[in-house]
Amino acid sequence: MLQSRPSPLSELTRKLETHFRLTDEERQAIAALPHTLRELGPDQDMGREGDQPSQCCLVVEGYAHRHKTCSTGKRQIFSVHLPGEIPDLQSLHLHTLDHTLSTLSRAKVAFIPHQAIRNLCASYPRLCHALWRETLVDGAIFREWMMGIGRRGAVSRVAHFVCELVERMVAIGRSDRRTCAFPMTQAELADALGLSAVHINRTLQELRRTGLIRLSGATLTVLDWPGLMQAGEFDPAYLHQDKSSRQPALA
Amino acid sequence: MLQSRPSPLSELTRKLETHFRLTDEERQAIAALPHTLRELGPDQDMGREGDQPSQCCLVVEGYAHRHKTCSTGKRQIFSVHLPGEIPDLQSLHLHTLDHTLSTLSRAKVAFIPHQAIRNLCASYPRLCHALWRETLVDGAIFREWMMGIGRRGAVSRVAHFVCELVERMVAIGRSDRRTCAFPMTQAELADALGLSAVHINRTLQELRRTGLIRLSGATLTVLDWPGLMQAGEFDPAYLHQDKSSRQPALA
DNA sequence: CGGACAATTGATCTACCTCAAAATTGGTGG
DNA sequence: CCACCAATTTTGAGGTAGATCAATTGTCCG
Numbered sequence: 001m002l003q004s005r006p007s008p009l010s011e012l013t014r015k016l017e018t019h020f021r022l023t024d025e026e027r028q029a030i031a032a033l034p035h036t037l038r039e040l041g042p043d044q045d046m047g048r049e050g051d052q053p054s055q056c057c058l059v060v061e062g063y064a065h066r067h068k069t070c071s072t073g074k075r076q077i078f079s080v081h082l083p084g085e086i087p088d089l090q091s092l093h094l095h096t097l098d099h100t101l102s103t104l105s106r107a108k109v110a111f112i113p114h115q116a117i118r119n120l121c122a123s124y125p126r127l128c129h130a131l132w133r134e135t136l137v138d139g140a141i142f143r144e145w146m147m148g149i150g151r152r153g154a155v156s157r158v159a160h161f162v163c164e165l166v167e168r169m170v171a172i173g174r175s176d177r178r179t180c181a182f183p184m185t186q187a188e189l190a191d192a193l194g195l196s197a198v199h200i201n202r203t204l205q206e207l208r209r210t211g212l213i214r215l216s217g218a219t220l221t222v223l224d225w226p227g228l229m230q231a232g233e234f235d236p237a238y239l240h241q242d243k244s245s246r247q248p249a250l251a
Numbered sequence: 252m253l254q255s256r257p258s259p260l261s262e263l264t265r266k267l268e269t270h271f272r273l274t275d276e277e278r279q280a281i282a283a284l285p286h287t288l289r290e291l292g293p294d295q296d297m298g299r300e301g302d303q304p305s306q307c308c309l310v311v312e313g314y315a316h317r318h319k320t321c322s323t324g325k326r327q328i329f330s331v332h333l334p335g336e337i338p339d340l341q342s343l344h345l346h347t348l349d350h351t352l353s354t355l356s357r358a359k360v361a362f363i364p365h366q367a368i369r370n371l372c373a374s375y376p377r378l379c380h381a382l383w384r385e386t387l388v389d390g391a392i393f394r395e396w397m398m399g400i401g402r403r404g405a406v407s408r409v410a411h412f413v414c415e416l417v418e419r420m421v422a423i424g425r426s427d428r429r430t431c432a433f434p435m436t437q438a439e440l441a442d443a444l445g446l447s448a449v450h451i452n453r454t455l456q457e458l459r460r461t462g463l464i465r466l467s468g469a470t471l472t473v474l475d476w477p478g479l480m481q482a483g484e485f486d487p488a489y490l491h492q493d494k495s496s497r498q499p500a501l502a
Numbered sequence: 503c504g505g506a507c508a509a510t511t512g513a514t515c516t517a518c519c520t521c522a523a524a525a526t527t528g529g530t531g532g
Numbered sequence: 533c534c535a536c537c538a539a540t541t542t543t544g545a546g547g548t549a550g551a552t553c554a555a556t557t558g559t560c561c562g
Contacts, residue, residue: 050488068394071484074402078394090391093384098391098489122376132383133344135390140341140349142393143319143329150400150445151325154550185508194401196551201510217559233322237301238349405518436540447519452542468527 008037008060008110015084016130018171018241026124033120035110040103046088047101053091055111059083062107063183067191068099077192079141080104080165080184084172089135092117104183105218140238149194152233154203157193159232162213166222167236182220207231259288259311259361266335267381269422269492277375284371286361291354297339298352304342306362310334313358314434318442319350328443330392331355331416331435335423340386343368355434356469391489400445403484405454408444410483413464417473418487433471458482 013030016022022030037060040046046057049068057064064081066088078099081087088101092114103109121128144164148157165182169175186204190197207213212228214221222228264281267273273281288311291297297308300319308315315332317339329350332338339352343365354360372379395415399408416433420426437455441448458464463479465472473479 066394068398070398070402072403076398076401078397090387093380094387094391094491095493096488096491098491099394125373128379129344132386135383136341136345136386139386139390139393140345142390142397143317143350146329146393146397146400146445147319147321147327149397150327151321151323186510187508194397197508198510198552199550202550205510237347240345240347240349242346437542438540448540449520449542450518453518456542 007031008058008108009033009035011060011084012058012086015134015172016127019130019133020126022127026127029120029124029127033112033116035112035116037108037110040107040109042105043102045100045102046109047091047097049097049100051097052095053088053097053114055113056086056088056091056117057101058086058110058112060108060110062109063104064101064107064109065104065184065188065192066099066101075191076194077188078145079138080192082168082172082174086112086131086134089131089138104188137240140240144238145192154193154195154199155206156232157195158189158200158203159207159212159228160234161189161193161232162207162220162222163229163232163234163236164239166220167234167239167241171239171241177222177225179219179221182215182218258282259309259359260284260286262311262335263309263337266385266423267378270381270384271377273378277378280371280375280378284363284367286363286367288359288361291358291360293356294353296351296353297360298342298348300348300351302348303346304339304348304365306364307337307339307342307368308352309337309361309363311359311361313360314355315352315358315360316355316435316439316443317350317352326442327445328439329396330389331443333419333423333425337363337382337385340382340389355439388491391491395489396443405444405446405450406457407483408446409440409451409454410458410463410479411485412440412444412483413458413471413473414480414483414485414487415490417471418485418490418492422490422492428473428476430470430472433466433469 009031013022013027016030035058046064047053059081061083064087065077066079067075067077069075079087088097091097117131121131141164148160152160166175166177166180169180170177174180184192186200187197190200193200195203204215208215210227212222212224212231214223228234260282264273264278267281286309297315298304310332312334315338316328317330317332318326318328320326330338339348342348368382372382392415399411403411417426417428417431420431421428425431435443437451438448441451444451446454455466459466461478463473463475463482465474479485
C-alpha cells in the first residue's frame, strides 16, 4: 500500500513516541535494532502455543492476532494487533508461549532477537519502561474485552469492538474515525467476541439497520460515531492514549 | 491467622523468589522499601476507576479483586489477588486507573510509593524485570479467563477457576491441593465468571454431585483433582510457574 | 469462468437468565 | 449459650439471547 516509511522499525519508534518524545539517541538505538523482515500470507503462524521463541515480532504492515483453541474445538481470539505493535513482547519474560500468534491478513513483520531488546532495555531505561507500558495497555485491553464478553450483550459487544478498532487506527494515523480498514471476517469477529458467526452476522445487520456503521468488504464506515460509542458503552480511557498524538473525537 | 512472617514485605520477596534466587542485596533492597501497612475490612476500595494513585498495594494477608461495573449495572471481576501480589502494579506506568481495586475479605495491605518502586527498578534491573514479569503473568491469566468466559460452558468455567485458585494457593504455600480457603461468595464468583449467581449455585451443586469438590463456608475441599482438572480443561502452563518452588500435581 | 471462501437466511433448540420466595448460615449482642 | 439479624445460599418457574444445523447466495481472485 505505502512504502513511504524509511525503515520497518520506524513503526515502533512512532508507537513509542505517542507517549513521550524520544531523544535522538533513543531513536537511533531503536533504528539500530537487528531484525529480519518477512512477508507473510493471511493466517500464518508466527509462534505457537508451547513454543519458546528467542525473538519478538513487530507488526510493520497488516494485522496480527493471538488466539487459542480449547479441547472442545472452540477458539478464542485474545487480541488484534496493528502496525507498530509487538504482540509477543511478553515472551521476553515468559519463556513459553501459552497461545498462538498469527497474522490476520497478509502482513509484513520484523523479527527482533530477544537479546537485542534486552540490551536496549539495559541501556535505555526509558525505552524499557515504554515497552513495559505497552504490555500493560495490552492487559487493559484484555480486561475490557473480558467485560464485554462476560457482561455485555451482542450488539454492545460488537459496537464496542468497532469503536476500539477505529480509535486505535486513528492513533496510528490509519483512520479518520470515518473510514477504516476492517481486517477480519465475521467468523474471526465471532471468535474474538465469544459469539457464533451466525449471531455476529445478525448483530452486524442490526448495527447497519440502525444506521451506525456500514461494512462492505474489508472497509468499515462509521456513520454515527456518538451513536456507536453509546451502543458500545465505549469509553476510550482504557486505551491509555494520554498524550498529544490523538485528536479528540468530534462527538 | 499467622504472624510468623517478619515483615509484610517478605511476602513480596517470597513471590519474586519463585522465579529466580534473589541476592542478599536485592532482598535487602526490597525489605527497605518504604511502606504503610493497613488493615482493611471486606469490600473496601483501595483505588477507584479514574484515580491517579501514587502508590501500589501489596497484598500481605487476605484477598483482593479488581473489577468494573458497566452502565447497565452489571459487574465484571477481572482478577483475584493473593498474598504477595501487587494488583495495581500497572499504575506505575498507566497513570489513571481504568477499574476499581478492592479487598475481597478482610485484608492486610502494604502501600508502597511509586517512586520507591521506580528507584528499586533503576538500581536493580533484575527486580525490574521480575516485576514486569508479574504483570505479564497477570495478562496471561486475563487471557485464560477470557477463554473461559467466551468459550467454555458453566461447569467447565467454574472448575477451571477452582483449579487456578488452588494452584496459585499451592504456589504460595497456602494449600496442599486438597483443602484451601475459598475467599469469595457465589455472587462474586458469578461476577468473575460472567454468569448469574443462581446459575453459579446450580453449577457448584453439579460439581459437588459429581464428587469433584466440597465447599462448606469459606473452605474448599478438592475431592478429585484429576477429575476437576479435566472438567475445567485446566492446563497450568499459563500461570508460568516454571521454577522449583512448586510440587507437581499428584495426578 | 470456476472454485473457494465469506456472508446471509431460516428454523429449531438450549444454556443460561430473571424474578421471587424460602431456607440456611454466620456473626453479634444480650 | 441462645436468639436474632443480615447476608448468603438454595429452590422453583418461566423467559430469552444466542447456539446449532443446514442451505443458499454473494464475492473475490486466479
